Amino acid sequence: MERLKIQNNSVTLVDQVEDKLLTYFREKNLQTGDPIPNEMELSASLGVARSVLREALSRLKMMGMIETRTRRGMILSEPSILGGMKRVVDPRILSEDALFDILGFRIALEMGICSDIFRNIMPKDIEDLEEIVKVSIMYENNEYAPFSEFTFHTRLYQITGNKTIAEFQNIVHPVMTFVKDKFKEYLAPINIKLKEEGRIVTHQDLLHYLKENDEDGYRKALEQHFEVYKIFIRQKNETIHHQKCVVKQ
Amino acid sequence: MERLKIQNNSVTLVDQVEDKLLTYFREKNLQTGDPIPNEMELSASLGVARSVLREALSRLKMMGMIETRTRRGMILSEPSILGGMKRVVDPRILSEDALFDILGFRIALEMGICSDIFRNIMPKDIEDLEEIVKVSIMYENNEYAPFSEFTFHTRLYQITGNKTIAEFQNIVHPVMTFVKDKFKEYLAPINIKLKEEGRIVTHQDLLHYLKENDEDGYRKALEQHFEVYKIFIRQKNETIHHQKCVVKQ
DNA sequence: TTATATGATTTGTCCGACAAATATACAGCA
DNA sequence: TGCTGTATATTTGTCGGACAAATCATATAA
Numbered sequence: 001m002e003r004l005k006i007q008n009n010s011v012t013l014v015d016q017v018e019d020k021l022l023t024y025f026r027e028k029n030l031q032t033g034d035p036i037p038n039e040m041e042l043s044a045s046l047g048v049a050r051s052v053l054r055e056a057l058s059r060l061k062m063m064g065m066i067e068t069r070t071r072r073g074m075i076l077s078e079p080s081i082l083g084g085m086k087r088v089v090d091p092r093i094l095s096e097d098a099l100f101d102i103l104g105f106r107i108a109l110e111m112g113i114c115s116d117i118f119r120n121i122m123p124k125d126i127e128d129l130e131e132i133v134k135v136s137i138m139y140e141n142n143e144y145a146p147f148s149e150f151t152f153h154t155r156l157y158q159i160t161g162n163k164t165i166a167e168f169q170n171i172v173h174p175v176m177t178f179v180k181d182k183f184k185e186y187l188a189p190i191n192i193k194l195k196e197e198g199r200i201v202t203h204q205d206l207l208h209y210l211k212e213n214d215e216d217g218y219r220k221a222l223e224q225h226f227e228v229y230k231i232f233i234r235q236k237n238e239t240i241h242h243q244k245c246v247v248k249q
Numbered sequence: 250m251e252r253l254k255i256q257n258n259s260v261t262l263v264d265q266v267e268d269k270l271l272t273y274f275r276e277k278n279l280q281t282g283d284p285i286p287n288e289m290e291l292s293a294s295l296g297v298a299r300s301v302l303r304e305a306l307s308r309l310k311m312m313g314m315i316e317t318r319t320r321r322g323m324i325l326s327e328p329s330i331l332g333g334m335k336r337v338v339d340p341r342i343l344s345e346d347a348l349f350d351i352l353g354f355r356i357a358l359e360m361g362i363c364s365d366i367f368r369n370i371m372p373k374d375i376e377d378l379e380e381i382v383k384v385s386i387m388y389e390n391n392e393y394a395p396f397s398e399f400t401f402h403t404r405l406y407q408i409t410g411n412k413t414i415a416e417f418q419n420i421v422h423p424v425m426t427f428v429k430d431k432f433k434e435y436l437a438p439i440n441i442k443l444k445e446e447g448r449i450v451t452h453q454d455l456l457h458y459l460k461e462n463d464e465d466g467y468r469k470a471l472e473q474h475f476e477v478y479k480i481f482i483r484q485k486n487e488t489i490h491h492q493k494c495v496v497k498q
Numbered sequence: 499t500t501a502t503a504t505g506a507t508t509t510g511t512c513c514g515a516c517a518a519a520t521a522t523a524c525a526g527c528a
Numbered sequence: 529t530g531c532t533g534t535a536t537a538t539t540t541g542t543c544g545g546a547c548a549a550a551t552c553a554t555a556t557a558a
Contacts, residue, residue, distance in 0.1 A: 063336060065337070070519045071520040071521060071537095081347060083333065084333010085334060088313075089330060090271070104365070104409070105358075109357055111360070165353065165357065317508090318509090319508065320506095320509075320550055321552080323508095
């Protein structure tokens with residue numbers, strides 16, 4: 001039963017102005033660094049009050065599309081692609097569903113950069129990773145200290161040379177830490193079971209495959225490294241599915 | 250030579266208010282659907298003018314964190330994780346570097362969901378994909394019509410059951426179309442060369458591996474399917490690297 | 499009891515004003 | 529003539545008040 005969500009149809013002036021500004025920038029073919037008219041001119045052209053214009057501009061500023069310097073006016077700037085995500089991705093605000101989506105997203109992305117890593121990896125990368133692994137702090141049951149976890153995977157993402165991918169990792173890391181803490185009572189038994197079966201893959205193991213230039217081995221190992229979360233997500237989905245079935249009856 | 254970018258240190262009142270509001274919601278442990286105080290109260294509590302508060306609220310509304318219904322006041326709502334991205338990811342605004350980053354991001358993600366696809370795929374998915382492939386329009390040289398391309402890959406993403414991943418595909422699709430058009434003179438010769446070598450992988454081929462439940466085969470085929478872009482990105486990077494070296498000399 | 503009208507509340511929009519910061523122009527001095 | 533300090537003008541940042549529109553609550557009338 002889909003919930004009929006009455007979408008707020010009221011498109012405010014601010015919404016329209018925001019859209020018109022974007023259209024204006026595109027039509028004028030303005031590039032990063034180009035100046036844009038001042039607030040008085042813009043509000044006059046658009047036929048709205050300055051306060052309304054400022055609300056729209058404020059949104060664009062937040063997204064990094066506009067920079068303002070007092071007196072020198074406003075200029076267009078290159079927006080951060082994931083800048084908007086940064087503010088939204090707060091584990092304390094997101095729903096559980098959203099958290100799991102991000103978890104799955106992150107794992108998929110790291111699985112997907114395997115070939116990029118092996119294509120780009122340099123001796124310096126190996127050195128750095130070795131140093132990181134050496135000073136890593138690992139708790140029992142496949143649990144690294146958050147900082148060690150962050151450093152290792154961030155370094156992996158850097159190898160791709162893709163800034164957006166690296167930035168993504170930085171943004172979702174707090175979500176990972178939060179999930180690991182919030183659901184540790186679910187994760188712990190899974191980790192223990194994996195350990196009993198000898199299926200725990202550490203950063204040390206991953207680094208081994210990198211050094212051996214064994215891409216397939218690395219991919220399989222990485223999949224095992226994330227297996228605990230995959231099992232966890234599947235369990236959660238089944239629970240939810242089960243609940244839905246019960247409700248339907 | 251790194252450009253010394255003087256970061257605009259001026260944190261405006263609006264920035265502070267935006268931050269304080271988020272902190273306030275978290276500290277009060279407000280959940281989706283909970284009402285928040287009206288604008289007069291908030292501006293009084295924060296000690297700022299209503300216009301400043303409204304600029305901050307406007308930002309949060311844009312991100313979908315707040316919904317407002319006239320007279321009934323404002324309530325917290327679940328923000329769309331990628332909502333901020335949607336507005337920024339406009340190929341006409343983004344730099345070439347950013348476009349390539351997104352291209353690489355997208356390819357990595359689709360490579361990364363292979364195992365999820367094979368874990369979740371159902372007969373209905375196969376049926377739908379077969380229908381999509383059947384009505385697909387393919388130009389010469391590995392080029393599908395944008396709609397066919399979009400429909401096929403969107404259907405793949407759906408199999409993961411991860412809404413954020415599916416939404417991501419929707420957002421970046423315009424970028425893919427744009428890149429393919431803008432750089433077609435670069436892409437065409439690569440595609441021709443791949444075709445000569447018999448390394449073109451079509452949607453039909455991908456579907457074959459899905460039907461055969463051959464995950465490794467699918468992964469390798471998908472990598473080939475994206476090979477044209479990977480080659481293209483590498484060429485671009487080398488060109489840029491070369492330019493930098495020349496400049497350094 | 500029900501329907502309508504009235505009032506109150508809250509967001510959306512407009513307007514005007516001033517402060518702070520700084521680029522520009524101008525004047526004064528070496 | 530060239531440099532420097534000052535005044536001015538411009539533009540963003542912030543404040544405060546005002547009214548309209550929408551709608552919930554209440555009271556009144558049929």
